[in-house]
Structures are given as C-alpha cells and as structure tokens.
Amino acid sequence: MATARKAVVDSRANLPFVYRQYSPEQLRGVLHKMYLIRRFEEGAEECYMRGLIHGTMHLSIGQEASAMGICMPLAEDDQITSTHRGHGHCIAKGAEVSRMFAEFFGKTTGYCKGRGGSMHIADVAKGNLGANGIVAGGIPIAVGAALSSKMMKTGKVVVSFFGDGANNEGAFHEALNMAAIWKLPVIFVCENNGYGMSTSTARSTAVKNIAERAAAYSMPGVVVNGNIFSEVAEASFKAVERARAGEGPTLIESKTYRHRGHSKSDRNRYRTKEEIEDWMANRDPITLFENELRDFGFIDDHGIEAIRDAVAKEIADGIEFAKASPAPEIATLENYVYTEHA
Amino acid sequence: MDAAVRELTYAQAIQEAMAIAMDMDERVFLMGEDIGVYGGAFQVTGDLVERYGADRVIDTPISELGGAGVAVGAAVTGMRPIFEFQFSDFATLAMEQIVNQAAKMRFMLGGEVSVPVVMRFPAGSGTGAAAQHSQSLEAWLGHVPGLKVIQPATPHDAKGMLLAAVADPDPVMIFEHKLLYKMKGHVPEGHYTVPIGKAEIRREGCDLTIVATSIMVQKALDAAATLEGEGIDIEVVDLRTIRPIDRQTVIDSVKKTSRLLCVYEAVKTLGIGAEVSALVAESEAFDYLDAPIVRLGGAETPIPYNPDLEKATVPQVPDIIAAARDLVKGVR
Ligand SMILES: Cc1ncc(C[n+]2csc(CCOP(=O)(O)OP(=O)(O)O)c2C)c(N)n1
Ligand SMILES: [Mg+2]
Numbered sequence: 001m002a003t004a005r006k007a008v009v010d011s012r013a014n015l016p017f018v019y020r021q022y023s024p025e026q027l028r029g030v031l032h033k034m035y036l037i038r039r040f041e042e043g044a045e046e047c048y049m050r051g052l053i054h055g056t057m058h059l060s061i062g063q064e065a066s067a068m069g070i071c072m073p074l075a076e077d078d079q080i081t082s083t084h085r086g087h088g089h090c091i092a093k094g095a096e097v098s099r100m101f102a103e104f105f106g107k108t109t110g111y112c113k114g115r116g117g118s119m120h121i122a123d124v125a126k127g128n129l130g131a132n133g134i135v136a137g138g139i140p141i142a143v144g145a146a147l148s149s150k151m152m153k154t155g156k157v158v159v160s161f162f163g164d165g166a167n168n169e170g171a172f173h174e175a176l177n178m179a180a181i182w183k184l185p186v187i188f189v190c191e192n193n194g195y196g197m198s199t200s201t202a203r204s205t206a207v208k209n210i211a212e213r214a215a216a217y218s219m220p221g222v223v224v225n226g227n228i229f230s231e232v233a234e235a236s237f238k239a240v241e242r243a244r245a246g247e248g249p250t251l252i253e254s255k256t257y258r259h260r261g262h263s264k265s266d267r268n269r270y271r272t273k274e275e276i277e278d279w280m281a282n283r284d285p286i287t288l289f290e291n292e293l294r295d296f297g298f299i300d301d302h303g304i305e306a307i308r309d310a311v312a313k314e315i316a317d318g319i320e321f322a323k324a325s326p327a328p329e330i331a332t333l334e335n336y337v338y339t340e341h342a
Numbered sequence: 343m344d345a346a347v348r349e350l351t352y353a354q355a356i357q358e359a360m361a362i363a364m365d366m367d368e369r370v371f372l373m374g375e376d377i378g379v380y381g382g383a384f385q386v387t388g389d390l391v392e393r394y395g396a397d398r399v400i401d402t403p404i405s406e407l408g409g410a411g412v413a414v415g416a417a418v419t420g421m422r423p424i425f426e427f428q429f430s431d432f433a434t435l436a437m438e439q440i441v442n443q444a445a446k447m448r449f450m451l452g453g454e455v456s457v458p459v460v461m462r463f464p465a466g467s468g469t470g471a472a473a474q475h476s477q478s479l480e481a482w483l484g485h486v487p488g489l490k491v492i493q494p495a496t497p498h499d500a501k502g503m504l505l506a507a508v509a510d511p512d513p514v515m516i517f518e519h520k521l522l523y524k525m526k527g528h529v530p531e532g533h534y535t536v537p538i539g540k541a542e543i544r545r546e547g548c549d550l551t552i553v554a555t556s557i558m559v560q561k562a563l564d565a566a567a568t569l570e571g572e573g574i575d576i577e578v579v580d581l582r583t584i585r586p587i588d589r590q591t592v593i594d595s596v597k598k599t600s601r602l603l604c605v606y607e608a609v610k611t612l613g614i615g616a617e618v619s620a621l622v623a624e625s626e627a628f629d630y631l632d633a634p635i636v637r638l639g640g641a642e643t644p645i646p647y648n649p650d651l652e653k654a655t656v657p658q659v660p661d662i663i664a665a666a667r668d669l670v671k672g673v674r
Contacts, residue, residue: 054649055470106648117472117647133474134432135404168403169435196404198380204403270379330654334643 015296017234018072024298028307030072030229031293034064034286035311037088040097043315044087044104044118048264052323053104057118060088062227062259065285066191067092069224069232070159070254073240079127079145080159081138084119085191085258086131089161094126097314101322109325115336127156135196136162136169139188143175146186146249157243158186159236165196167210173217176251180217185243187236188251191226193258198270211253219249226254227285230292257283348531353386353523355497356462359504360387360424362533364394367422370508371398373413374426374462383428384464384523410436410461414444414513417459422508430463430517431477444513445488456511460504466519466557466607467645467656476645476652478608480517480555484584484617490514490538491585495559497527499582502536510538519557519607541588543595547577549670550601553592553618555581558605558657565662574670584614592618593627600632601669607656610639633669638662 012020018027041059048057060067067088071080074093082089090100095111103110104118111123122130129145132138142160149156166172167190179186190210194200207213214221220242224231232254239250257279261268268276293299350358363370376383378391378401391399402409406427413425427433433440444457467476484491490512494500500518507514544559545566554562559580566576579595581587596602602622604615615637622628622635638657646652667673 055472055647103647106651112647114648114651115473115646117470119472119474120647133472134435137474165404168405168408170405170407197376197383198378199376199401199403203401265383266380269381328646328648328651330650333641333646333651333654337643 016230018230019296027293027298030068031290032307033091034068035307036097037064037091038286039311039315040091041087043319055117056263058085058263059260060085063191063193063256064088065229065289066226066232066254066256069229070189070236072233073237077127078157079129080161081129081142082131082161083163084131084133086121090121090123090128093128095123098318098321101318102325105322106327107322107325108328114328136166136171140171140175142186143179143184146184149185157240159189160186161189161191163196164190164192164201164210167213168204176217179249180219183246183248186249187239187243188249190253191256192253193256197262209253211251214251219251221251223253226256227283227288229289347528349526350497350529352497352500352525353384355501355529356386356504357388359501363505363508364398369422372424373400373402373409375402375404375428377401377426384520406432406435407439411439413459414439414457417457418455422458424460426462429475430465430479431474433463433479441486445486449488457513458511459513460507462516462518464520465517466521467652468521470649472647473644480584481608481613483515489585492538492583493517493556495556495580497525497529499536501529502534505533506535506538521557539583539586539588541582541591542580544580545578547575548599549575550603550666551577551579551595551599552603552605553579553581554605555614558607561659562605562662564659565666568663569666576666589621592622593625596622596627597630600630602635603666603669604637605657605662606639608640609642610637613639615639636665636669638665
C-alpha cells in the first residue's frame, strides 16, 4: 500500500504544475466547474433563443480554462473584478448557477435582484465585485480594492480580469501605474481572445504581446496558453504568492479564443469559419484538460460521465429555480439607487 | 417607385447622409469602434468601408478619450471627421475632449480656430442592455456652450440634420435613439439639410402643447391620435435641437394652446423639461397658461435590466395620454 502511494507521488513529480499542487479530487472539481461554465452558457444561450432572456449576452465558451486557472489559487475572500464576458469568472469564483440564471431572467432571487442582468453579474459574498459594461471599467476598481487590502491589512489579493481590447483604454494604463508605484496586491489578467469585438489585436494594439505592456510599469509580464488549465493556474499561483508577499502586481496575458460571436448580434465577418473550427476542434480547453486528467490516471470515462450528468442536473435545476422565482414589483423601481435608511 | 415616397430606415438615412458627405467633400471621414467590417454596433455604417476604404472609414482601438481627441485635432487642422461612439454612454469616457477641448477651443483661442467635428451617440433604453448601455445623456452636453446638440426624431431629419452638422463649422453632437434605427420614413434622395436650431410642429392642435424630443415625438403623436377620439386636440412640437433651443416655436405654440406638457426620456430632474418649462415661464406665454406646466421624464434611477422595470422607467404612450388628459380636463 505504502509503496503504491509513493509510486503515485513519484509519477506525479514529472507532471505539470497543477497535478503536483492539487489533489485528484480538487482537479476533478475543476473539470466539473469547467463543464458547469460551458453548460451554463449553452443553457443561457438557449433560453435567449427561446425568448426567455432578453437584452444581449457575451459568452465565454472556449475560455473556461482561463477563468478556472486564474481563480484556482485564490481564497474565498480574495476578490475579482470581471468583464462583460464574465459568466465564467463568476462561476469560477464560486457563484451558484441558479442565482445567475435568476438574474438573467430578471428575477428578485438573482444576484443583482434583476437589475443587472448578464452584463453586471456579480457575487459580492464570494468576492466577485461584478462584471462590467464598460471596457476597462473594472481595472482601476481592482486597484482600489487592493489599496483597501493594503490599508486594512486584510491580506486579500485582487484579480482584475479584462480583455485584449481593454488594454487600449486610458484606465488600464493609469491603473497599472498606480498598482506598481504602491506595490499593491493585485493581478491584472488580460484574456486575449484575439479580438475586441471585430478588431484584431494586430489592428488595435502596437505591441505583439499585451504582457509587454508590463515593462512600462515595472511589473512582471507573463504570457500563458489560456486554454491549458495547468499553465494558467501556475502563472496565477506565482502572481498570488508575489502579491501576498507584498512584492506588488503582475500582468498575466492569457491567450485564448471565444467560440461564439462577440454578442448575440455578431455575424463573424472579421474572422474565418476555418479559424473558429480549428480552435473548437483542436484547442478546446475542456477537451484538453479532460484528456490530460484521463491520461494521467486522475479520472476515467465513468468519472467524466458522472460529472457531465451532475452538471446537466444542476443546469436544469437552475433554470427551473429561475423560472419559478418572483419578478420585482414595479413599485420597487427606485430601490437601491441610494443606501436605504432604517 | 415614386421618388417622393421613397422610404428608408433611420439607420439607412444616416448612412446615406454620411456617404453623400464623403462624396461631396474629401475632407470628410468616419472614425469609431467596429464601424468597418463589422458595420457598426447598430449597422449604421454598414458597408461604407467597402465603398470608401479603410482610410476613410477608420476602426479605432477601444479608446474613446483618445479617439474623440484625435477627431477634435483633425477637425481643428482641416479635416471633417464624423466620430461614432458605440453607445452614448461611452461619452462619459471622452468628456474631457468633448467638454474641455472641442467646446472651448475656438473661444479660448479668441476665434482663431474652429472645430468642425461631428459626433454621433446611439442613445436610450428599451434594448435590455441595462444601466451602462441605455442612458440619455444629451442634456449633459446641452449644458455646454460651444457645442450644438441635436436629436433627430425621423429618418428625414436624421439625414438632413447630419448633413447640416457636417456643413457646420462648430462641434455638433447628434443623439440617435437606438429604437429609432429601424423606424421607416420618407427620405428624399440627394443632398438636403434640415436646419440646426429649429423645432418642428409635427401636429397642430389647440388644447395642449406637447414638447417632445427624439423617440418621445412618435409616442406623443400616438397619444395625440388616441386623444383625438376624446375630442382633445393636441399640438406636438418636435424640439429637434436642444442647444441652441428654438424658444420662439415653443412660446408661440403655448400662446396658442395655453397648456404645456414636456416629454423626454432622460431622467426628469435637471433636464430638458426644466429648460423648456422655464423658458415658457420666463416668456410672454406665461400669461396665457391655463394650467401648471407638467413634465414627463425618466424615473430617478439608472435603467434597470428587468424588462418590465425598464419600461416603467421611461414615459410610455399611456403615461402621456393620462398626463395630457388630466391637463386638458383641469385635473391638475
Ligand atoms: C468603454 C467601452 N467602449 C466600448 C464598449 C463596447 N464593447 C463592449 S465589449 C467590446 C469589445 C471588448 O473587447 P475585449 O476587451 O477584447 O473583450 P472580449 O469581448 O474580447 O472578451 C466593446 C467594443 C464598451 N462596453 N465600453
Ligand atoms: Mg478580446
């Protein structure tokens, strides 16, 4: 018995970072959540098509390893700011899909009581300070949260997610500079999916890798393959250690791809079908992680089936919960604009 | 097809105006986010990039402050940019260049330069896009001397006012309600202008004046049509320009009807309704009033995501009908 366990540990010694750092159970949990993100977004998309959800939404299908990898080393009370493409971040930070669906259905049981919808999805109790309708809007807010952490000595680390498009907003540059001069415990995570809406990074951005921008603010800039969970988690782990040690911020560029259009009104005229199909067929982050887990003996087909079934049930239950939840009363229209007084 | 009744959508009318402006003047060019191959978030620029090339239909990075500033700089030095904000809400990122630079440059330099820039702002609620993509911020810019601010309410005016804006030597801000983009209406072919600074009486009546802006013009007309059946005769004034405001048309209308209702989508307080009410109260029309002036505007809240709450936030046709009826029947 003892020898067998030692053999497992030894065999893990040559495996990528996460397989040495986390237990098999934790890693199976990661696969579970990646599926949860994927199926949540597929479910939301279907509800949208059926007219159950209105407005628009930005799906992160294809980017699940990035959200999960970055959040892996975070503690429950660490904080994040997210983007318009924020469903994955929200689930990765611990949100329940039932309350997310409820928000999308505009119900009072939703995370924002039906006021925010997809673009403002949040879970403040779990440290998610919210998605954002403004490109780069969350970046300075994350720096402010990191300043609180430092001033209040809470030890919290803050992650700011944003897209490649956001790196050309002034807010990005101003925020990175302040985080650097004050050595704040914040991690800037650029999820570079190649395009800001229709505009490729080659057309929008003067540097080849957005991580190169880190040099201008004297912080480490790291490029990772955002579709490989272990690579992302390793980079995040190091950045979190650095932040907790008071050494200041890191910029991580997570290279990934969105399978779906920018939003519900995208006709994909700026990229080819072949490009999309190539990413879907050959670099799908869930497939890559699932294959690794199987190859390294962390899960078998039976285990994968069990995860898929459990996720399917969670999604179906979540949608039911949302449907059955009450809508806000019109009389409450002006609630939450200001803090209520007792 | 009879040219006199040619119909275009509001979005097509704007696109046609931009094409005509580019045909007439090689200094005219377009800048904005995803206005090229994507065709603009609301398909207003459409295929213009194919017709005029990427040098005249320029996709900018997501950089509103810088982009607006580049447009201002180009305008001051001889070009005629038309800058599209993807949503009017993102004007907030560019306020510095709009308010401190574009609006004041001519004044600060003692008239040595002018700033012939046009900026377009897709505005308003009703699309389920929640608090940061649904605002009506026109009165913010209407408060700034040096800017001209317009809100065309029909496809006809969208084209004619855009062409007037391009010809104007000063910065013109155009607020386009997103729900109007698909509205169809008669649009003449070729070049014509609709003057900036002139309101238009959309419907004549003698019992009540409704001064409305943008999408509220159509809602006011719908309300007026319903009330006609009750024997209430409403005059609808489409303000069209909020800076400089056409005082005389409003004053003359109120002198005729003796009652005033202002209808606009933006948050009610400190808005266009306050300005219109005050200009009437300060004028000779005050003596003609038979009832208090009433404003119908947006609720004192950001735009909520939930569709029923969203609708309840801004004036709807039944709200206008009820307010107009009360005013005329003396309930107020
Ligand atoms: C300040 C601002 N400008 C423009 C937009 C419209 N918009 C929303 S998302 C988006 C593209 C963002 O690209 P990126 O940052 O790469 O994120 P991605 O959508 O690829 O995840 C644009 C232009 C916005 N929401 N906010
Ligand atoms: Mg992107």
